[in-house]
Amino acid sequence: MKKGALSGIRICDFTGQLAGAGATKWLAAFGAEVIRIEDPVRKGSWDILRGMPPYKEGKSGLEMGGAFNNHNVGKLGITLNMKSERGRELLAEIIRQSDCVTENFAAGVLERWGFSYERMKAIKPDIIYATNCGFGYSGPYREYKTWGPIVQAVSGLTFASGLPDQPPAGWGFSYMDHTGAYYMAIAILLAIIHKKRTGEGQFVDLACTETALTLNGPAIMDWTVNGRPSRRPGEPNSNRSAYGRMAPHGIYPCKGDNEWVAIACRNDADWRRLSTLPGGPIDPAHAGNTLAERQADEDSLEATIAAWTAERGKYDVQAMLRAAGIPCSAVQKPEERADHDPDTSGLFPVVTHKAMGEVRVDGIPANFSATPWHMDAGAPFLGGDNEDVFGRLLGLSPAEVAKLHEEGVI
């Protein structure tokens, strides 16, 4: 295999769930050596996803967690009992040979184990220490706990998702676990670049809630510059376009159960295309209507379009509108986009997991001409790479590794 873009970089990785593990998954896909550390006493339960559903063919077990596998492909797995003196000594040795220590525990966990940033720096002067925790390492809420939906709630992202006169719809998944992981990966890469250029390591304090807050830019500026809050009657209506930029712009029912299609007219030209579509939803007499005219009674306009789409299949509507040059997409179900969409070809690679066998996982949505990404091996077993890592990095013999295991150190 050709060397990866990040070959030679070693990550001492305490991350779990998606918000942390997603970051080091990216690094591993480009050849970084990610050494994932788990707790032998509690059988890896630092990461609540280990051993949790979904399961392939219904087979459960500590090594059978589908989400855990998805987020940890290509990593090595070792165990360390941080309550033991010897375990902490071994960690210091690993840190000495690593470029970066990563974690997404609650604030202060590593410090309580004796591994503050200052201590790590004493062990390895140019170490990068990257944390991702809900409210970060400073500020009045630093002790507060979060997971994805709470991050999305306090940052404004949940509020901004919904229909009028309804509770917040929010996000039906942990968008900020994904996106927190993306920002964590960006921060780690920036720190690696900084270190390569200056020789200097650093501490990265990523507060996932704060990251999420920055994803509301235009709404924040409308507040700070114009004094207009987003909490106002009729808002949010997130299937419409923000600030009345486009109309029509919505999600409409189609023939069948729970079938939907999204349509957006970006401008007057799209509107003209829609209203002159043979057999289309709009009376061509309205083809010249301006944006303001279309928005004068947008509810009625939407009802007209919905009555038309409801008589048709979602892919039929998609084909018809796309042929006319109008942005339109079926609301795709998981099986439709993962199994039948040519535009996801190669996106969900098959990896080989030692217990689950062949499993498809989320891949990377980019092709690199010089340094392609690779995902081949599934997530590591609990302590599955102890012999390799402790032998190769620390020079321990298989007998010594076995003894550490017997003593409950690993």
Place this chain on the structure above:
Amino acid sequence: MTALTGIRVIELAREPAALSGKLLGDMGADVVLVEPPSGDPARHIPPFFEDQPGPDRSLWWWHHHTSKRGVCLNLDTAEGRDRFLALISEADMLIEAEPAGRLASLGLDHDELLRRRPELIHVSITPYGRTSANAQVPMTDLTLMAGAGPVWSCGYDDHSLPPVRPSDGQGYYTACHYAVMAALTALVHRLGTGEGQFIDVSMHQASNVTTEGGSYNWLVARETVLRKTGRHASSFPTSESQVRCRDGIWLCSGVPPRAPSEFRRLLEWVRECGLEERFPEAVFLEMGAQPETCPSIADIGIKDEAPAIFSAGRDALVLIAESMDAYDFFIGSQNRNIPSGIIYAPEEAFEDPHFRARGCQVEVEHPELGRSFRYAGAPYAMGASPWRISRRAPMLGEHDGEVFGG
């Protein structure tokens, strides 16, 4: 010096790519934003300063183009292309969201650019990837989110309501996050080898791998998740997780208690609020608080009292919420180690004392207006290579002289 000091990025102005240049610019890269002489259409995205449209008044533009310099180039002319190639000859990165085929038709695609500048990292962001049969299909953030999976998972328990596009612009953001991860990964490679490369990011694919369980429940177990109000889509029934507080503000109460310690803390809170008398189900919280009587989720359908114990947790949260304002609930629960989150509007989050204490508000000077405005701050706090907005978004052609000389 910060992480990207001295790194020159050329960004061809297009709405879907805007955040990627900002992320690099705010970390110290010298980002040159290239617009056509008529200006990027994104200058007309609302909202506007004082609600008056104008090419230098879009607040969308202000937010997404911080820390960039701006130049005008007409790539349809030989002179414009020469100037662009001159820029590329000194650039480290090119980030663009041009329609597939456009740069090739101008003789400015990656093969030509990398031939002239082998160190260049060229990142392309297109709706379906450069080689897709659908490369010319038009896309907006709405249709992107609908086709790629996020919309399927978002909305309400009531499926007569349409699924919901969660917030605005996030599909484009996801593509930009991948573009930046890709560009920085390629930069690490280049620092070691001197080798540049071309990277083809698909917006549709980026959101396809940003759906959490939407994808992997299907990939692993062939289960299709279904949308639910304000909580994870799933293929099985789950308890509601939002409560409306006394002041009408909604709050994410998270997962109701399951462990004895969690039932204990909630019961104590009910008592402190003086609500126990009004809450006969408190007896079930007591059962949950005892390790001997606390059921596991697997006991539902086996032990008669299990459902009552679990639903008492949710009922207690609803009762407390009715008795206090959302902010007090949020602080009160978190101080009792019961995780919850107030559902803030963006401006409310921006004014919250925690985020202010961490520096989420930064002042950016607008010399042309003789004023400064508060902008959203850093997405991460980096000790040695700090994030910083170095300048407000450029006006049309503002830096032509500075960048091109004479």
